[in-house]
Structures are given as structure tokens and as C-alpha cells.
């Protein structure tokens with residue numbers, strides 16, 4: 441019997457893009473397989489296990505049946521990691537919480553079929569709104585290198601730490617021209633770094649898919665907004681895209 445840590449991957453409401461990042465680790469898969477025993481991973485293999493050293497959870501919770509399944513996984517896991525922004529904060533799925541009535545949401549999305557039983561849904565929750573989460577890996581999707589680093593640190597008994605400085609730092613190190621100078625609103629001053637400022641480096645605004653730093657410098661953000669003649673409402677609208685709430689640091 442293998443003495444390697446038993447690792448499992450589970451998905452809830454999501455696009456499965458984060459598990460695809462892991463399934464596509466290419467040459468690093470061999471190294472990962474040498475370190476852990478992947479016992480459940482629906483997208484990659486068949487088979488189940490009764491308990492896990494580490495359970496990686498992707499996706500958000502959108503119905504009662506999800507809660508029961510998640511609690512069962514939690515009970516059978518030593519460590520539970522929420523990976524990908526859907527799991528961390530509800531992610532893009534949380535956009536539907538802007539509507540008061542879930543029936544309206546279902547009608548909008550599914551049209552005439554909206555009352556079919558399998559389409560039952562309630563307002564989106566992040567994983568830690570249902571069970572205790574030991575570690576978060578943010579991003580939409582997650583960053584593969586960051587995932588591998590975190591797994592290695594966990595296996596070494598370390599407590600992984602996410603970067604706690606804004607995307608602007610990585611953006612400036614790349615000597616990018618600031619998008620605000622081109623009339624584009626960017627959440628880089630608030631957003632948690634770790635992605636290498638991939639969006640602004642390609643001319644696209646950061647929408648804080650990795651959440652915000654622990655203590656976002658709101659004064660600095662206000663100064664930037666004033667300088668470029670934008671309103672706080674514009675920031676709130678954008679930060680809503682990934683279900684991020686700066687007040688709860690996710």
C-alpha cells in the first residue's frame with residue numbers, strides 16, 4: 441500500500457477550468473505523481489477512496505445537495521483547500537446574487553425549461569460559507585506554478601503564504617505603461633499579485649480575479665480615481681465580477 445499522501449479533487453458549480461489547469465500540468469504531472477497518490481479526480485481518473493489527506497475543492501455551492509456532499513468530503517479530509525475563485529469567493533457564479541429572486545435568474549438563463557428539477561438553485565456561496573477551509577488558492581483560473589509551489593510546501597509541512605502585495609508591483613516590474621493612462625480602469629492597485637500581472641501585460645485591465653490584498657490601500661485607489669476622473673461605483677462594479685469582497689479579504 442502506498443505511503444504517499446492521498447489527494448483528491450472535487451468540483452461543484454464551476455467551468456472546470458481550474459482542474460483543467462492541473463490536468464494540463466504536462467511534464468510536472470510526473471513529479472507530482474511521485475509525491476502524492478491522487479485517489480479521486482473525476483476529470484482524469486476513475487475510482488474513489490474513503491478518506492483523504494488533502495481534498496482540493498473547485499467550484500461554488502449553489503444548492504442544498506451541494507452542501508451535504510461538501511460536508512461529507514470535509515468529514516473525510518484532513519486538510520481542505522478551496523482552489524479557484526469560484527471556491528474561494530463564489531467567483532463569477534456569485535453575479536447571480538445581485539438578483540433577489542432566483543426564479544428570475546433561472547428564467548433568464550434557461551428560458552422555458554427553467555422549472556426542471558435539476559436546475560434548482562439558491563444564491564451562490566463560497567466553500568467557507570459551508571465548511572471550514574484550511575487554505576485558499578485564488579484565481580480564475582488558478583496559476584499552475586502557484587498550485588505546484590503550494591502543494592510542495594504543504595508536503596514539506598510548511599504553511600503556504602500568498603503574495604500580499606498588489607498586481608501593480610508586478611506590472612511596474614514589467615515596465616508596462618499604466619492602463620489608466622489609456623483611459624482603462626484597472627483594479628491592479630487593490631488586487632492580490634501572483635499572476636505576474638498577466639492581464640495588464642497584455643493590454644487588458646485587471647479585474648481582481650485573485651481577490652484583493654489583505655489591507656487594500658483604499659486611499660491610494662481613491663487618489664488614482666480622482667486623478668483619472670472615475671468614481672468609486674466603477675470600482676465596485678468591476679470588483680463584483682469575481683465575487684470579491686475587499687472587506688473579507690477574498
Ligand code: SF4
Nearest residue numbers: 454457524525526580
Ligand atoms: S475559478 Fe474560473 S476557471 Fe476556475 S472553475 Fe471557476 S470560473 Fe472556471
Ligand code: SF4
Nearest residue numbers: 608611618619626628
Ligand atoms: S495597468 Fe493596472 S496593474 Fe498596471 S500599474 Fe496601472 S493600475 Fe497597476
Ligand code: SF4
Nearest residue numbers: 635639646647648649
Ligand atoms: S491581472 Fe488581475 S485579473 Fe488578471 S490574472 Fe492577475 S489578478 Fe486576475
